[in-house]
Amino acid sequence: MTDYGHDLLFGSFVTPGAQDPRKAVDLAITADKAGLDLVTFQDHPYQPGFLDTWTLLSYAAARTQRIRLSGNVLSLPLRPPAVLARAAASLDVLSGGRIELGLGxxxxxxxIAAMGGRRLSPGQGVDALAEGIGIIRDLxxxxARGRVDHDGEYYTVKGAKRGPRPAHDIGIWIxxxxKRMLALxxxxxxxxxxxMDYLPKGPDSLPEMNARIDEAATEAGRQPSDVRRLMNFMRAGEDSDQWAxxxxxxxxxxxxxxxxxxxxDHATTERLAxxxxxxxxxxxxxxxxRTAPAT
Structure with missing residues (x-):
């Protein structure tokens, strides 16, 4: 059994459909009013049937009051990390500290190639993501003293000024x-x-995958609990008690x-909350x- 002790968060996973552009925004507003913690949007910039996710995040942030927002997950090959760092920090400031950064x-x-992104192998994609995260955090x-310089295999930043400062410590959720992505x-x-739908063995995959993350965290001098474990579900359970x-x-x-x-679905969002x-x-x-140590 593994319980990292984090507070519990509940959120919605919204399709950014362009055919009915108000639907995604209205679902975000419903989640906000219902009391959920998060609203997230898929990111597929190469899909003409989808709204641009960053534009949607910005609009939804302006239409909501308290809920946190994130891409789920943003496609880094089509979003240059230095520009994304400034965009995320800017929206975090404008929204009062409500932006998190889901990355893939x-x-x-x-x-990706059709939209002008570089075609990478899976291994190259992992290496590029590691570079990108470093650049984002540096910006x-x-x-820190000095400007940001990064001369990597996939990204180059020369003398970029740091900032703006995010309104809160933006989480980077991957x-x-x-195995290599879990280690990263x-x-x-x-x-x-x-x-959950994409785990190779469903919930039975979790012990091994968690262990890989924990091992890499320890090797990097971190605590396993430094990494929050989130999960997407494509649909809700029909019975609320069993689902809970x-x-x-x-x-x-x-x-x-x-x-x-x-x-x-608005009703699902409200029932979840x-x-x-x-x-x-x-x-x-x-x-x-019951399991807390006696004091």
Whole structure:
């Protein structure tokens, strides 16, 4: 059993469809009003049927009050890291500290190449992501001396000024499944953001994948708990009580502490906030109380 002790977060996973552009925004507003913690949007810049995710994030941030927002996950090969760093920090400032940064190494390389991105192998994508994360963090580090210089294999930054300072410590959440990406997540990430439907063995994959992240975190001089474990679900469970028990089990047994649910449905969003999230929090708090060391 692995419980990293993080507070629990609940959110929605919204499709940025262009055919009905108000739908994605309205779903974000519903999530905000219902009391969810997060609203996230897919990022596929090569899909003409989708709105541009960063533009949508900015618009949704302006239409909401308290909910945190993130791409899920942003395709780094089509979003230069230095520019993305400034965009994320700027939107974080404008939104009052409500932006998180979900990042991916890239997939659908034909689409990426069609949009002018560099076609990389999976291994190259991992290396480029590691470079990109370093650049992003350097641009955010306004207290460091000097400008940012990076002469890497995939990205070059020469004399870039640091800033602006984000309004809060923006989390970098990494979409990862394979061994090298899991290791990168443990070494460099603030969160792991996969989708349950894409895990090779479903929940049975979690012990091995968590162990890979934990090992890499330790080797990098970090604590395994430095990496929040998030999870996307393409659909919600039909029975709220059973769904809550399932999610609480994932939290207590596998350390999953953020549950992001798709479906593009207002009723599902409201049920998640009103019924499922409180029940999961109660179950997890009760069990943590039982296992907490005596003082």
């Amino acid at each position: 190494a890239g997939a659908f390389w034909d689409g 955010w580090d306004v207290d 979409g990862a499944y394979k 997540t443990g070494a460099l990430g603030d969160g792991w953001l996969p989708s 028990e399932y999610l609480a089990g994932l939290a207590l047994d596998h350390g999953i502490s953020a549950f992001i649910v798709g479906g593009d 009103a019924e499922v999230a409180p029940a999961v929090r109660e179950l997890v708090a009760r069990e943590r109380g």
